[in-house]
Amino acid sequence: ASLADCEGLVLNCHGKGKKFAVVLYTETEEGKKRHGYISEFSTPETGYCTRRVPFSAFTRLRRPGAVEDDVPPLNLENVTDIGFRYRSAWNDGDNNFTLRVDWVKAQMQTVHPDxxxxxxxxxxxxxxxxxxxxxxxxxxxxxxxxxxxxxxxxxxxxxxxxxxxxxxxxxxxxxxxxxxxxxxxxxxxxxxxxxxxxxxxxxxxxxxxxxxxxxxxxxxxxxxxxxxxxx
CATH class of the missing domain: 3.40.50.720 (NAD(P)-binding Rossmann-like Domain)
Known part of the structure; x- marks a missing residue:
């Protein structure tokens, strides 16, 4: 899917105070190589929250041993998957987590403020x-x-x-x-x-x-x- 006309993602979720990340995956035009991009976000202890994640906040997701040039800049023309990631290192070593996602939507580029x-x-x-x-x-x-x-x-x-x-x-x-x-x-x-x-x-x-x-x-x-x- 193309998200080139969008500025980012807006999501509603319940994470019980833990920190997570949104992950975007893209493919080359030939479909031979898959690349990942990641942006972290936090959640409150109780209740659902809405989080805005601009595409400018995503960084390249590098595989172990890979160099920076292995992952090109984020290409919003060919986003194939959106996922979530949890790491104990982001949460004081805690391996237990629950993430409930109510909805995710793309934020369209806006010319004038609402x-x-x-x-x-x-x-x-x-x-x-x-x-x-x-x-x-x-x-x-x-x-x-x-x-x-x-x-x-x-x-x-x-x-x-x-x-x-x-x-x-x-x-x-x-x-x-x-x-x-x-x-x-x-x-x-x-x-x-x-x-x-x-x-x-x-x-x-x-x-x-x-x-x-x-x-x-x-x-x-x-x-x-x-x-x-x-x-």
Whole structure:
């Protein structure tokens, strides 16, 4: 089957707190050689959970004694099998496990986000994780506390996930609102997490992407272009 139009897998399972891995298998066009690719995921102690596994997270599954060149990069055009793997080494040497899989589906590539989450005054781990694992196209915007300053009264800086917000005190609510509206129409922000904060005018440690934001200036897409997807 071809999964070339998909970004990853979304699965619902019950693993009793153990760590597992999804394994994809592909074959060459001649069908003479089979290759494997693996990505690990964890489960909670109780209840079913939904896990999003992007194809970018899969690494080559090498057989003992094989060299790196023996396994080509993942070819989504010819995926033949999907399986699960358990290793005691991932679970403190425990050989006992149970994995119940309710469903697995392919996550189609999304042009625009279905939902934008503003993690106000810092990250909201539970809410962010729930959105990432929902299967929806998302954008997560992390901000410090908001103020009522006019929009664009001071430069706005974009940071990758986990950076930036700690150093700020407040950020303009008008700036955050403008970013969120522009995210609805941007193809660059889907499935990305980033932080926002205002900086002083004399701070020259950042790259300028737009001097005067307007309807014709897509500064958000330019600012987040280098941020990795599925963050």
């Amino acid at each position: 939902m934008i989450l503003v993690s106000y005054a810092g990250e909201k781990r539970a809410g962010e994780a729930h959105l990432r694992n929902s299967g929806l196209g998302y954008t997560i915007v992390r901000t410090p506390e908001l103020n009522t300053n006019p929009g664009f009264s001071s430069p706005l800086v974009f940071f990758p996930k986990g950076e930036g917000v700690e150093a700020a005190t407040t950020t303009s609510a008008a700036d955050v609102a403008d970013v969120c509206i522009r995210c609805l129409h941007s193809g660059e922000v889907c499935n990305k997490t980033f932080s926002l904060r205002n900086v002083n005018e004399d701070n020259d440690g950042f790259e300028l992407v737009a001097s005067i934001p307007s309807d014709k200036t897509d500064y958000v897409s330019t600012a987040v272009k280098r941020i990795d997807k599925n963050t």
